[in-house]
Amino acid sequence: MKKIALLVITGLTLLACGLVDKAKEQGVNMYTVSQDKELGAQVAKEIASNPTEYPLVDSAANPELYAYVYKIRNKILNSGKVTHKDDFNWQVKIIKNDTVLNAFCTPGGYIYIYTGIMKYLDSEDELAGVLGHEIAHADMRHSTRQMTTMYGVDAVLSAIAGNKEMIKNISASLIGLKFSRNHETEADSKSVEYLCPTDYNANGGGKFFEKMVAAGNSRTIEFLSTHPNSEGRIENYNAKKAEYGCTGNKDYKSEYANMKKLLNNIKTGGFGGSVIIRR
Numbered sequence: 001m002k003k004i005a006l007l008v009i010t011g012l013t014l015l016a017c018g019l020v021d022k023a024k025e026q027g028v029n030m031y032t033v034s035q036d037k038e039l040g041a042q043v044a045k046e047i048a049s050n051p052t053e054y055p056l057v058d059s060a061a062n063p064e065l066y067a068y069v070y071k072i073r074n075k076i077l078n079s080g081k082v083t084h085k086d087d088f089n090w091q092v093k094i095i096k097n098d099t100v101l102n103a104f105c106t107p108g109g110y111i112y113i114y115t116g117i118m119k120y121l122d123s124e125d126e127l128a129g130v131l132g133h134e135i136a137h138a139d140m141r142h143s144t145r146q147m148t149t150m151y152g153v154d155a156v157l158s159a160i161a162g163n164k165e166m167i168k169n170i171s172a173s174l175i176g177l178k179f180s181r182n183h184e185t186e187a188d189s190k191s192v193e194y195l196c197p198t199d200y201n202a203n204g205g206g207k208f209f210e211k212m213v214a215a216g217n218s219r220t221i222e223f224l225s226t227h228p229n230s231e232g233r234i235e236n237y238n239a240k241k242a243e244y245g246c247t248g249n250k251d252y253k254s255e256y257a258n259m260k261k262l263l264n265n266i267k268t269g270g271f272g273g274s275v276i277i278r279r
Contacts, residue, residue: 030153031107031144033087038160039144039170040089040108046171047093047112057094057115061267068259069094069113072128076135079197081190084109084139094118096266105134106174107143115263121208124252124259125195129205129237132191140190142183143174188233192240195248202246206237 031039047054059066069092077085088109101117111134113127121127137143147156150173159166179187188205195202209230 028148029141029145030148031141031156033084033141035156035160036107036138036141036144037088038108039147039156040106040110040138042159042162042167043106043171043174044091044110046167054112055096057096057266058268059093062094062262065094065259065262065266066092068255068262069127072124072131073111073135075198075200076128076132076194079194081194081197082135082139084141088138090135103130103134104175104177105138107138107141107147109135109138111135111138115266119260119263120211122211122253122256123204123207124256125200125204125250126208126211127204127256128195128198128200129191129203129208132194133187133205135194136187136190137179137183140183140186142179142187143177145183146177146179147173184233185236188236189240192237192244192246196241196244196246199248199250201241201251202244202248203237203241204251206234206241209234209237 048056057065073090073092076082077090090109090111092111092113095112095114097114098116098119100114101120103111103113103117105111111131113131117130118127121130144156147170151170155166156170159170191205192202195204201207213230213234
């Protein structure tokens with residue numbers, strides 16, 4: 001009996017290992033939606049505890065600025081196209097650093113936008129396109145798919161359980177995460193899909209790439225450092241807009257210009273926490 005039990009245990013162990021290896025090869029997600037939320041919450045705590053590297057703009061001291069960004073977020077979430085609209089947090093935080101042109105979204109929907117990229121963009125639909133792209137990565141759970149490949153299950157579960165060193169490692173990986181070309185294309189397409197039911201130009205994210213191409217990529221854009229072939233992505237944005245029959249044409253440039261003035265007059269105070277503005 002002992003031999004039979006040992007053979008059964010060994011067989012189950014090999015089967016489990018085989019499933020994990022297969023998941024890594026195919027990009028399958030080994031984590032649950034609840035674990036996405038837990039991991040995102042841990043990463044958010046790590047970011048909030050490091051104001052030197054991530055100087056968060058205090059929402060209580062800058063309510064008008066945050067209300068503007070949440071308005072855009074709400075349009076995207078209320079498009080009816082975000083699968084995990086009611087599952088994830090979708091909290092927005094702005095990082096005050098004008099030299100960094102970047103945005104990212106953790107598992108569970110914690111959205112971070114640098115003031116650098118907000119100042120670089122020219123219109124509200126462009127920012128909506130960028131936000132849509134980042135929301136898509138969380139909504140399609142790209143990050144935890146990548147975590148499955150990079151760390152396996154045990155490491156991420158250790159971070160969720162509160163292992164500080166592992167949280168730091170995974171946080172750094174998530175913020176600088178290099179998505180596959182397929183994941184980037186999916187996120188671009190989803191950005192168009194999210195914006196299509198709104199009054200925005202649904203290819204707002206593509207306009208961002210157009211600006212980069214026109215500038216000759218003369219400035220390093222962290223947001224684009226793992227996003228090759230800008231021309232091909234512009235074509236994808238435009239093709240998806242045509243395919244979905246999107247009719248929105250608003251860019252809200254004047255409103256965006258007013259928002260930029262708020263960026264130039266950010267008030268300090270509090271600890272950089274974000275007020276949740278409910279949709």
